[in-house]
Amino acid sequence: MFQYEDLVHQFRTRILSGEWQIGEKIPTIKTLQAEYGIRSLNTVRQAQQVLVTEGLLETRHGLGAFVVSLDPVSDPVTELTSIRDHMNAVLSALSAGWTHTLVIDNNDPDIPFAITVIQEALQRYLGIEDEGDSPRPGEHADTARELLRRVNSVQSDLSKQFSAKRNPAI
Structure with a gap:
């Protein structure tokens, strides 16, 4: 294991345990070098960059690194490849005239973004x-309009649920 990978694990643990809170600036690179006994500032920077890529940290030029999330993002290439593969399956089904089902889990926290x-x-x-x-006509325009209508309906239902959770008296 490379030294920066060990730091990634240590930093991630400190973030996920709540030691470093969302919005909080983490210690400076020099402080972290001293704390972990690391001579190269690039090792600390490399560890920070991995956590930036994961979506846990954000670096601000001249200000330092800040915790921005407790939910690491999966590998973006894998995630986008998966989305592309699913969309290709849907497009193939539409082209072939097959029926395709879209299931939306209202309890999934990523659903508002997906919608x-x-x-x-x-x-x-x-x-x-x-x-x-006005929507343009097309071979699958009716299907797309109906799907859009259903997705808009789900979004409306989610908005009502969210509003009710925030304001239970309503």
């Missing part, structure tokens, strides 16, 4: 730039 991505993709497919635009 936005799906809405934007469908709106682009239909040629809808603004709310007043």
Whole structure:
């Protein structure tokens, strides 16, 4: 194991344990070098960069590194490849005239983002730039419009659930 990988593990543990809180500036590189007995500042920087890529830290030029999340992001290439593969399956099913089911788990915390991505993709497919635009006709336009209607409905239901959770008296 490389020295920076050990630091990544140590830093991640400090973040996930709550020792370093969201919004908090972590110790400076020099402080971390001294604390961990590391001579090279590049080793500490490399460890920080891994955590930036994971979405746990954010570095701000001249200010330092700050904790921005407690939820590490999976490998972006793997995630995007998976999304691409799923979208290719949907497009193939549409082209072949097959029925395809889209299941949306309302309890998944990533759903609001996923819904936005799906809405934007469908709106682009239909040629809808603004709310007043009419969807362009196309081979699968009816399917895309119906899917967009259903996704918008799910988003509306989620908004109501979120609002009710925040304001239980409503």
